Structures are given as C-alpha cells and as structure tokens.
Amino acid sequence: MSLETxxxxxxxxxxxxxxxxxxxxxxxxxLILLQHFTGTMDAWDPAVADGLAAxxxxxxxxNLGIGTSTGxxxxxxxxxxxxxxxxxxxxxxxxxxxVGFSLGGMLAxxxxxxxxxxIRKIVIAGAAPRGGEEHLLAVVEDAFxxxxxxxxxxxxxxPSEKSQRAGxxxxxxxxxxxxxxxxDSGDDVSVPQAKAIIGWCAVKDxxxxxxxxxxxxxxxxxxxxxxxxxxxxxxxxxxxxxNAQFVLYPDSGHGAxxxxxxxxxxxxxxxxxx
Amino acid sequence: MSLETxxxxxxxxxxxxxxxxxxxxxxxxxLILLQHFTGTMDAWDPAVADGLAAxxxxxxxxNLGIGTSTGxxxxxxxxxxxxxxxxxxxxxxxxxxxVGFSLGGMLAxxxxxxxxxxIRKIVIAGAAPRGGEEHLLAVVEDAFxxxxxxxxxxxxxxPSEKSQRAGxxxxxxxxxxxxxxxxDSGDDVSVPQAKAIIGWCAVKDxxxxxxxxxxxxxxxxxxxxxxxxxxxxxxxxxxxxxNAQFVLYPDSGHGAxxxxxxxxxxxxxxxxxx
Numbered sequence: 067m068s069l070e071t072x073x074x075x076x077x078x079x080x081x082x083x084x085x086x087x088x089x090x091x092x093x094x095x096x097l098i099l100l101q102h103f104t105g106t107m108d109a110w111d112p113a114v115a116d117g118l119a120a121x122x123x124x125x126x127x128x129n130l131g132i133g134t135s136t137g138x139x140x141x142x143x144x145x146x147x148x149x150x151x152x153x154x155x156x157x158x159x160x161x162x163x164x165v166g167f168s169l170g171g172m173l174a175x176x177x178x179x180x181x182x183x184x185i186r187k188i189v190i191a192g193a194a195p196r197g198g199e200e201h202l203l204a205v206v207e208d209a210f211x212x213x214x215x216x217x218x219x220x221x222x223x224x225p226s227e228k229s230q231r232a233g234x235x236x237x238x239x240x241x242x243x244x245x246x247x248x249x250d251s252g253d254d255v256s257v258p259q260a261k262a263i264i265g266w267c268a269v270k271d272x273x274x275x276x277x278x279x280x281x282x283x284x285x286x287x288x289x290x291x292x293x294x295x296x297x298x299x300x301x302x303x304x305x306x307x308x309n310a311q312f313v314l315y316p317d318s319g320h321g322a323x324x325x326x327x328x329x330x331x332x333x334x335x336x337x338x339x340x
Numbered sequence: 341m342s343l344e345t346x347x348x349x350x351x352x353x354x355x356x357x358x359x360x361x362x363x364x365x366x367x368x369x370x371l372i373l374l375q376h377f378t379g380t381m382d383a384w385d386p387a388v389a390d391g392l393a394a395x396x397x398x399x400x401x402x403n404l405g406i407g408t409s410t411g412x413x414x415x416x417x418x419x420x421x422x423x424x425x426x427x428x429x430x431x432x433x434x435x436x437x438x439v440g441f442s443l444g445g446m447l448a449x450x451x452x453x454x455x456x457x458x459i460r461k462i463v464i465a466g467a468a469p470r471g472g473e474e475h476l477l478a479v480v481e482d483a484f485x486x487x488x489x490x491x492x493x494x495x496x497x498x499p500s501e502k503s504q505r506a507g508x509x510x511x512x513x514x515x516x517x518x519x520x521x522x523x524d525s526g527d528d529v530s531v532p533q534a535k536a537i538i539g540w541c542a543v544k545d546x547x548x549x550x551x552x553x554x555x556x557x558x559x560x561x562x563x564x565x566x567x568x569x570x571x572x573x574x575x576x577x578x579x580x581x582x583n584a585q586f587v588l589y590p591d592s593g594h595g596a597x598x599x600x601x602x603x604x605x606x607x608x609x610x611x612x613x614x
Contacts, residue, residue, distance in 0.1 A: 290578070301575060304564070304588055311603075312588040314578055329585075332610040340603055 069107075069115040069126065070243045074134065079156040082137040085248070086127035086153070090119030095186055097163045097338070098154060099126045100170030102192075103202070103263060104256050106133040106248035111324040112239045117331030118165070122338070127153055131255055133248030141258035143169070143266045147176035154184065163338055165189040167323065168295070169259060172196075172266050179279045188280075189334055191287040191323045194295040195277055195303045197270035202263050205294045205320075216241075222321025224291050229317055232325040240324075274306035284310040285337040287330060289322030311337060343381075343389040343400065344517045348408065353430040356411040359522070360401035360427070364393030369460055371437045371612070372428060373400045374444030376466075377476070377537060378530050380407040380522035385598040386513045391605030392439070396612065401427055405529055407522035415532035417443070417540045421450035428458065437612055439463040441597065442569070443533060446470075446540050453553045462554075463608055465561040465597045468569040469551055469577045471544035476537050479568045479594075490515075496595025498565050503591055506599040514598075548580035558584040559611040561604060563596030585611060 072087040087107055097118055099110060107126040118124050130149045131139030140146055150173055154162055163186050166174030171193025178185045194200055209221040216237045223233035271277075284307055288300035297314060304312035313333055315322045323330040346361040361381055371392055373384060381400040392398050404423045405413030414420055424447055428436055437460050440448030445467025452459045468474055483495040490511045497507035545551075558581055562574035571588060578586035587607055589596045597604040 304590075307590070309590050311590060312586070314586040316578075316581070316583050316585060329610060329614055333607070336603060336606040336610070 068119075069110055069112040071245075074107075074246055076134075077153065077156050079152055082130055083135060084127055084130070084153045084156070085134040086125055086157075089115060089124040089126070090122055092123060094122040095161055095163050095338075096123040096125055096159055097165060098150070099124065100150060100164055100166035100173045101126075101129070101132075102168035102170055103206075103259050104251040105167075106251065108133075108243055108248045109240060111236055111327055112242065113236075113327035114323060114331060117327060118334055120331075121335065122163075125157070128248065129153070131258075132251060139255045139258045141261040141265070143172045143262050144176055146262060147173045147180070151177060151181060151184070160184065161186050163187045163189075165191065165334065166193060167191045168193055168320065169263055172263070175276055175280065178282050178284070179276055182281060185282055187283045187285075187338055189285045189287065189337065190300075190303065191330075192289065192292060192295060192320050194267055194299045195271065195274070195306070196266055198267050198299040198302070199296050200263060200267040201294055201296075202260060218321065221294075222319055222324060224289075224317055224319045226317050229319065229325060233321070236321065236324040236327075277303060277306040278308070280307060281309070283337070283340075285313065285333065286310050287313045287315070287323055287333065289318035289320060289325070290314055290316050291318065292320045292322070294320045342393075343384055343386040345519075346400075348381075348520055350408075351427065351430050353426055356404055357409060358401055358404070358427045358430070359408040360399055360431075363389060363398040363400070364396055366397060368396045369435055369437050369612075370397040370399055370433055371439060372424070373398065374424060374438055374440035374447045375400075375403070375406070376442035376444055377480075377533050378525040379441075380525065382407075382517055382522045383514060385510055385601055386516065387510075387601035388597060388605060391601060392608055394605075395609065396437075399431070402522065403427070405532075406525060413529045413532045415535040415539070417446045417536050418450055420536060421447045421454070425451060425455060425458070434458065435460050437461045437463075439465065439608065440467060441465045442467055442594065443537055446537070449550055449554065452556050452558070453550055456555060459556055461557045461559075461612055463559045463561065463611065464574075464577065465604070466563065466566060466569060466594050467577075468541055468573045469545065469548070469580070470540055472541050472573040472576075473570050474537060474541040475568055475570075476534060492595065495568075496593055496598060498563075498591055498593045500591050503593065503599060507595070510595065510598040510601075551577060551580040552582065554581060555583070557611070557614075559587065559607065560584050561587045561589070561597055561607065563592035563594060563599070564588055564590050565592065566594045566596070568594045
C-alpha cells in the first residue's frame with residue numbers, strides 16, 4: 067500500500083471526524099506524519115512516505131479542518147497538537163514516533179513535551195523552535211508572486227538548477243494520485259494556521275523551556291538555505307535539546323526533505339531504528 | 341577480515357615503506373581511512389572500520405613516520421596529504437573515497453581539492469577548516485593531567501556518564517587486537533603533527549578558498565561538545581562548501597564518531613552510496 071493508492075479511512079472522536087491513510091506493515095512502532103502549513107495528506111512526498119513505510123507502519127492524517135476531516139482549524143500550535151493527540155489516542159495507539167515537517171515540526175515539539183510516554187522519538191524537519199525566526203508571510207507572498215507552475219517550486223526549493231529539477235520531480239510525485247485526492251486548503255485553513263505559526267515564533271521562550279523539557283531522542287533535519295525558517299534556528303534547537311541529532315542538506319530550501327527523499331528516509335530509519 | 345585480525349601489508353614507494361591493512365570486499369570504490377593526531381592503524385575503532393568494510397573495501401594505513409611505516413613525520417598538513425596521495429596512487433588506485441578524522445579530516449580537504457578525479461567523496465569527522473579554531477595543546481594537556489586509564493576517555497568523550505560509558509566500550513574495542521599491534525607514537529610523531537595542526541589553523545583562509553575549491557560531495561560529522569575543534573568550525577565548513585551534508589551528534593566530544601559507531605557507519609553508507 068503506497069501513499070498514492072492507500073484508501074482514506076475515518077476516525078470519529080466525539081463530534082469530529084479525522085481522515086487518515088495507513089501505509090506499510092502493521093507490526094512496529096507507528097510513525098505519525100504531521101503536515102505543513104495548508105498541507106493535506108496528498109501534499110506528502112510519496113518517496114518519503116512510502117520510503118518510511120517500507121519497514122514500519124506509517125499513518126498520514128488530516129488534522130481538524132483540513133481536507134475531508136471535519137471541525138475547524140485552530141489558530142494555535144498548542145490546540146493543533148492537542149487535536150493530533152486526540153487522533154493518536156483515538157486510534158488506540160499507546161506508543162508512536164512522529165515526523166513533523168514545518169508547522170508539523172512545531173506540533174511534534176509540543177506533543178513530545180506533553181506526552182513523554184506516548185511519544186517515543188520525534189523527527190523535526192524544516193521547523194522553528196518556540197520564539198524562533200520566521201519569514202512565513204513574506205516568503206509565501208514572494209513565492210506566489212513568481213507565478214511558478216507549482217508554488218512549491220519557489221517555496222520549497224532553492225533557485226539553483228539542481229534544486230529546481232528536484233522540485234519538479236517532487237511535484238510530479240506529489241500529484242501522481244488521481245483518485246480520492248484531498249481537496250486543497252482554503253483561507254479557512256491558511257489564515258488560522260498562519261496565525262498559529264507566527265504566534266509560535268512571536269514569543270521568545272527564555273531558557274528554551276520547551277526544548278529542554280523534551281527528553282525523547284530527536285532528529286532535526288533542515289535545508290541549508292531555508293528562507294522561511296533559517297537553518298540557524300535548527301542549529302539553536304540542536305544546542306538546546308538534550309538528545310538531538312542534527313542534519314543539514316546542501317543547496318536546499320524549506321523542502322529539503324523532499325529534495326533528498328532517499329537520504330532523508332535513510333536518516334530517519336537510522337535514527338528510529340537505533 | 342576485521343581490523344582486529346587483518347594482517348599488515350607493506351607498500352614500497354621509492355625509498356619509503358607504508359604499512360597498511362585491507363578490510364572488506366575487493367569490489368567497489370575503496371575507502372581510505374586518514375587517522376588522527378598520533379594515531380596508528382590500531383587507534384581506529386573496529387566498530388567503525390569493520391562496519392564500513394561490511395559493504396566496501398576499506399584500507400587503513402600508517403602515514404610516513406607512523407607505526408611500522410618508515411620515513412619521517414612531516415610538520416605540515418600539505419606534506420602529509422602529499423604522502424597519503426603517494427600511498428593511494430602507489431596502490432594503483434584511480435578512484436577512492438576518504439574518511440578523515442581530526443588531523444585526517446584536514447588531509448581529506450587538501451586531497452579532495454588537489455585531486456578532483458582521484459578523490460570521489462570525503463567524510464570529514466571532528467576536523468577543522470584551514471584557519472579554524474583549535475585548542476589542541478590545552479585539551480591534550482588537560483586530558484593527560486586527568487590521569488584516566490586511557491587518555492582518550494577525557495580527550496574524545498564528554499564528562500557525562502553516558503559518554504564515558506561509550507568511551508570505555510570504545511577503548512575496549514580499540515585495544516582488542518593483541519597480535520601485530522602498531523607501536524605507539526612518540527615525540528617524533530606528536531611534535532611535528534602538533535605543529536602541522538596548529539599551523540593549519542593559524543592562518544585564516546580568507547574567502548574559504550580551500551573549502552570552496554572542493555567540488556566533491558562531502559559529509560561533515562562532528563560532536564556537539566568537541567573541545568579541541570568546536571562544532572561551530574564544522575557548521576562554518578558546511579556553509580562554505582558547495583556540496584556538503586552536515587551531521588552533529590548529541591552529548592559528544594572529539595570522538596563523537598566512536599561514541600555512536602553504528603550511527604556514524606550508517607550515515608557514511610547512506611552518503612557514500614547515494
């Protein structure tokens with residue numbers, strides 16, 4: 067079962083419904099994917115999701131208000147993390163790993179801090195710490211202004227020929243699914259999510275209390291030239307955490323993990339299997 | 341064949357003789373190990389050397405003046421790199437990968453720059469760039485003053501219980517070989533090698549001309565708390581190079597790659613196989 071073909075399942079918890087898809091084997095610690103700003107399940111790179119699912123159960127889902135999940139998109143990282151926790155526990159899972167990309171990497175930090183026994187290990191890709199430097203609106207606005215065939219080409223990749231070529235391959239992979247695709251996100255998603263990201267970065271976390279409270283092993287992965295969340299954020303996260311590995315990829319932007327999917331998958335397996 | 345049991349071979353070039361040992365399969369791009377300050381072939385961690393040799397030919401050797409190699413230890417990184425190049429070409433090899441640790445990582449930079457067709461990929465572990473920050477003599481002096489059972493415990497590992505435990509396991513692995521061990525290095529090695537390291541770091545390389553001249557893919561690996569060559573050196577190397585990956589390990593010192601040998605070996609294979 068691959069990201070391109072997995073059927074959409076639904077989980078009802080109280081009055082809300084989460085859409086999700088399962089990939090990979092059933093045995094092993096499940097790996098939950100936490101998605102980026104405005105991203106649905108279909109915005110994941112199949113090369114990443116399927117690569118991770120080669121040897122472990124992987125679950126992609128839409129948080130509340132996204133795609134065919136019901137509910138409203140909240141405007142804080144904390145509430146999004148709480149909703150993700152509701153989803154994970156709702157599936158009956160008692161121990162999971164997380165891969166969070168961008169906004170999803172912020173959720174991963176909160177979940178790891180708040181749920182030391184539920185969350186085993188976290189991968190934080192292309193994210194910022196609480197109080198970190200962000201250029202979300204400027205970078206998104208600039209990317210849309212470029213009129214690229216897919217806004218993710220300028221948003222996730224550097225201007226170099228090599229990075230743009232990798233970007234085109236990513237876009238082809240991420241649009242391969244034709245059946246049962248999630249509807250794209252609108253303003254009802256982007257507005258509160260932007261508020262959540264900006265709010266997360268707006269207030270300095272003196273003494274890095276969030277990062278220092280995370281006892282689980284973490285893998286921080288970042289692009290050399292991420293314009294949305296500069297790589298120095300990620301370096302500072304590494305320095306503040308007790309047990310983090312840090313990986314940077316060359317000539318890469320916010321979507322570094324989609325530029326080097328095989329390498330990223332290998333790094334995740336090495337980290338998660340250790 | 342493992343590092344603990346491989347027989348020592350000799351290569352004569354003109355009036356000098358290099359001692360070396362081969363591990364692993366014969367097919368594939370050979371990986372040459374470039375050793376640290378005062379280190380002989382037997383100072384490599386078998387968990388690293390044998391792990392790398394699981395799927396590729398690995399060659400450890402003693403550069404001139406070290407162990408049972410003849411000749412004099414030169415006092416510049418450039419001459420050591422030239423001698424290593426003589427050894428590699430003397431074996432009849434036309435394409436190799438390098439793993440250089442500490443001083444060896446400096447040789448790797450020079451070799452990659454000077455021999456773009458001979459050197460395919462380089463791993464730079466625990467090293468400094470030309471003009472980088474170094475605290476060699478202070479750190480070595482402090483380590484010896486601690487009177488540890490093995491000076492590499494304070495020199496290569498952090499004071500944490502976990503790091504020291506990993507250090508003891510490393511020392512046990514690195515002293516397992518009893519037959520045909522290299523003689524330890526004396527002042528005739530340490531004095532010129534210290535001069536070479538200090539000289540390499542003493543002169544700023546304005547514009548990072550050495551690093552920028554390296555076109556080959558590079559993997560930079562460093563410990564979070566390397567007291568000899570601070571991790572910011574490694575981050576700056578990453579930023580200056582065209583095509584480098586950067587990996588940092590948690591709670592680790594100068595010997596980070598011996599603290600996490602399985603992870604380091606996995607990262608090397610991922611990088612070298614990409």
